Amino acid sequence: MPTKKLINDPADVIEEMLEGILAAHPNHLKQLPESRRSIVAVDGPRPGKVGLVIGGGSGHEPTFLGFVGKGLADAAAIGNVFASPPPDPILECAKAASGGTGVLFMYGNYAGDVMNFDMAAEMAAMDDIDVRTVLSTDDVAIEDKARRRGVAGNFFIFKAAGAACDKMLSFDDCERIARKANDHTFTMGVALAPCSLPQTLKPNFELGPDEMEVGMGIHGEPGVFRGPMQTADAVTDQLLDRILAEMQPARGDKVAVLVNSLGATPLMELYLINRRVKQRLDDLGIAIHRTWVGNYCTSMEMAGMSITLHHLDGELTEMLEHPCDCAMFRAG
Amino acid sequence: MPTKKLINDPADVIEEMLEGILAAHPNHLKQLPESRRSIVAVDGPRPGKVGLVIGGGSGHEPTFLGFVGKGLADAAAIGNVFASPPPDPILECAKAASGGTGVLFMYGNYAGDVMNFDMAAEMAAMDDIDVRTVLSTDDVAIEDKARRRGVAGNFFIFKAAGAACDKMLSFDDCERIARKANDHTFTMGVALAPCSLPQTLKPNFELGPDEMEVGMGIHGEPGVFRGPMQTADAVTDQLLDRILAEMQPARGDKVAVLVNSLGATPLMELYLINRRVKQRLDDLGIAIHRTWVGNYCTSMEMAGMSITLHHLDGELTEMLEHPCDCAMFRAG
Numbered sequence: 045m046p047t048k049k050l051i052n053d054p055a056d057v058i059e060e061m062l063e064g065i066l067a068a069h070p071n072h073l074k075q076l077p078e079s080r081r082s083i084v085a086v087d088g089p090r091p092g093k094v095g096l097v098i099g100g101g102s103g104h105e106p107t108f109l110g111f112v113g114k115g116l117a118d119a120a121a122i123g124n125v126f127a128s129p130p131p132d133p134i135l136e137c138a139k140a141a142s143g144g145t146g147v148l149f150m151y152g153n154y155a156g157d158v159m160n161f162d163m164a165a166e167m168a169a170m171d172d173i174d175v176r177t178v179l180s181t182d183d184v185a186i187e188d189k190a191r192r193r194g195v196a197g198n199f200f201i202f203k204a205a206g207a208a209c210d211k212m213l214s215f216d217d218c219e220r221i222a223r224k225a226n227d228h229t230f231t232m233g234v235a236l237a238p239c240s241l242p243q244t245l246k247p248n249f250e251l252g253p254d255e256m257e258v259g260m261g262i263h264g265e266p267g268v269f270r271g272p273m274q275t276a277d278a279v280t281d282q283l284l285d286r287i288l289a290e291m292q293p294a295r296g297d298k299v300a301v302l303v304n305s306l307g308a309t310p311l312m313e314l315y316l317i318n319r320r321v322k323q324r325l326d327d328l329g330i331a332i333h334r335t336w337v338g339n340y341c342t343s344m345e346m347a348g349m350s351i352t353l354h355h356l357d358g359e360l361t362e363m364l365e366h367p368c369d370c371a372m373f374r375a376g
Numbered sequence: 377m378p379t380k381k382l383i384n385d386p387a388d389v390i391e392e393m394l395e396g397i398l399a400a401h402p403n404h405l406k407q408l409p410e411s412r413r414s415i416v417a418v419d420g421p422r423p424g425k426v427g428l429v430i431g432g433g434s435g436h437e438p439t440f441l442g443f444v445g446k447g448l449a450d451a452a453a454i455g456n457v458f459a460s461p462p463p464d465p466i467l468e469c470a471k472a473a474s475g476g477t478g479v480l481f482m483y484g485n486y487a488g489d490v491m492n493f494d495m496a497a498e499m500a501a502m503d504d505i506d507v508r509t510v511l512s513t514d515d516v517a518i519e520d521k522a523r524r525r526g527v528a529g530n531f532f533i534f535k536a537a538g539a540a541c542d543k544m545l546s547f548d549d550c551e552r553i554a555r556k557a558n559d560h561t562f563t564m565g566v567a568l569a570p571c572s573l574p575q576t577l578k579p580n581f582e583l584g585p586d587e588m589e590v591g592m593g594i595h596g597e598p599g600v601f602r603g604p605m606q607t608a609d610a611v612t613d614q615l616l617d618r619i620l621a622e623m624q625p626a627r628g629d630k631v632a633v634l635v636n637s638l639g640a641t642p643l644m645e646l647y648l649i650n651r652r653v654k655q656r657l658d659d660l661g662i663a664i665h666r667t668w669v670g671n672y673c674t675s676m677e678m679a680g681m682s683i684t685l686h687h688l689d690g691e692l693t694e695m696l697e698h699p700c701d702c703a704m705f706r707a708g
Contacts, residue, residue: 048679061644308640314396316383
């Protein structure tokens with residue numbers, strides 16, 4: 045069955061979405077006049093602060109624009125649906141975010157993004173902007189760590205880095221904290237039904253009427269297991285087993301939790317899943333510092349969800365609690 | 377095609393959802409020990425403050441629990457999916473919310489809710505709690521004002537009332553402001569695809585693969601027009617034409633805007649719709665005070681959206697800006 049979308053000309057979805065976002069959030073976001081795909085924080089860069097530039101394909105809202113604001117990212121480069129932004133808007137973001145002490149590039153580990161952000165970093169170097177890159181790789185569905193993707197865990201990873209930058213820490217410390225946040229963040233998801241691209245309105249993958257796919261990526265990349273639908277508790281256990289095997293928590297450890305909808309899965313189901321997350325963590329003697337539940341990293345109208353655990357230490361807790369002010373959600 | 381849901385025993389969805397909500401938001405919400413369907417704010421009622429009790433069927437999350445917190449509602453009574461809570465949990469909410477100066481009952485105008493909240497009000501009177509009721513009736517899809525339903529505009533209506541209560545205004549003033557907020561709030565929606573009830577997993581209405589229904593209610597109640605899908609701009613214009621005809625704004629007037637997803641419609645489409653809302657209001661010389669875009673009053677995984685305009689005057693602006701602290705979203 046084709047997806048219905050409330051859009052106008054499919055060729056205009058991104059420009060029109062950005063127009064609507066800027067209309068809604070004039071106190072938080074502005075567009076660079078000469079680079080419409082570069083969105084910067086109104087209260088953004090300041091002298092001496094390490095700049096934070098994030099970005100990637102559209103279709104994951106509120107990722108990435110939702111993370112732009114005081115105490116978080118200074119700028120986001122916006123690609124087409126599920127496609128990396130080209131180097132130019134990334135470069136313009138770097139210039140806008142630069143406070144003279146270096147700029148961090150942070151984005152999910154996808155080949156197209158790596159290519160374009162790396163090219164923008166080289167261009168920035170010619171403008172005497174020192175860029176360092178920290179990829180997010182929180183999707184533990186993939187065995188090979190080098191191939192892991194960045195998914196909903198960006199929430200915690202960007203938050204930690206944004207706080208470090210906002211606290212005026214050194215470039216070395218900002219980079220170190222960003223890498224630590226990524227190493228301490230573990231996500232796994234399940235897909236129940238596809239989304240469709242605005243241009244085609246065709247589903248981006250096929251799943252049977254009673255099937256789910258565990259570990260599927262946020263663009264429909266293959267997961268680790270396809271099978272019949274299971275109960276919320278059974279699915280949650282599968283995801284948590286993999287996450288906990290990677291995280292290796294000890295009794296008394298502390299985590300932050302994100303239960304994220306891929307788009308169409310409603311809060312009722314997410315909260316029901318959070319109930320099981322709490323039970324499992326309680327059983328293991330792991331303390332929950334704080335929990336977020338909602339649509340944070342979506343694939344347009346895809347049905348499904350992901351669970352993220354952010355393994356806290358004192359420093360990461362401090363970063364998480366540092367205030368931030370973003371348009372589309374609150375954190376910290 | 378049956379809907380897939382991440383649930384356990386369908387008979388347990390509400391209890392398990394509430395458990396997950398309380399696990400996620402211990403700093404905002406607590407359950408009355410003797411009445412599990414009565415959820416009250418941790419920072420709730422205080423002596424001399426008019427109490428605010430809201431409630432209704434589940435399946436609309438973050439409505440109603442998302443509105444419980446300091447500066448907004450003191451308590452919410454929680455029904456089964458799309459079904460009114462019975463009188464007992466409403467009564468317990470009234471007792472918990474009572475600060476000795478009266479309790480406002482506010483909820484959408486649905487027959488089942490009216491019956492049960494009225495019964496609870498009578499029971500509260502026997503406990504010497506003075507209850508007054510203000511129904512929300514913001515859905516302008518219905519011609520007859522007495523039959524209008526309460527839908528996403530609850531966001532602004534409850535917000536105004538909650539602020540009045542939090543400011544320790546008199547019972548008369550709290551009631552007057554609540555009524556004014558309702559009279560100044562206008563919503564209209566469009567449905568693209570149904571949701572299903574956990575017990576049956578069957579769609580709650582049928583729409584053809586290229587059809588939409590304008591004015592459909594949040595439980596699938598019939599709308600005013602069913603026809604082929606149209607562009608986002610055309611749909612937005614239809615909804616706004618009806619809303620503006622009711623609201624009768626003058627040039628220079630001020631509104632707050634809510635573009636709300638019914639569940640599965642993603643932010644990309646909502647923001648694109650908000651672009652058109654801004655264009656239309658700009659053309660009419662109506663100032664936008666502030667805009668919210670997201671999932672605020674849903675029908676589980678229903679696809680579609682609604683637009684709400686809250687016609688501001690000085691007093692309603694003050695209520696909207698009054699701080700509040702709720703678990704599931706921020707306002708004011």
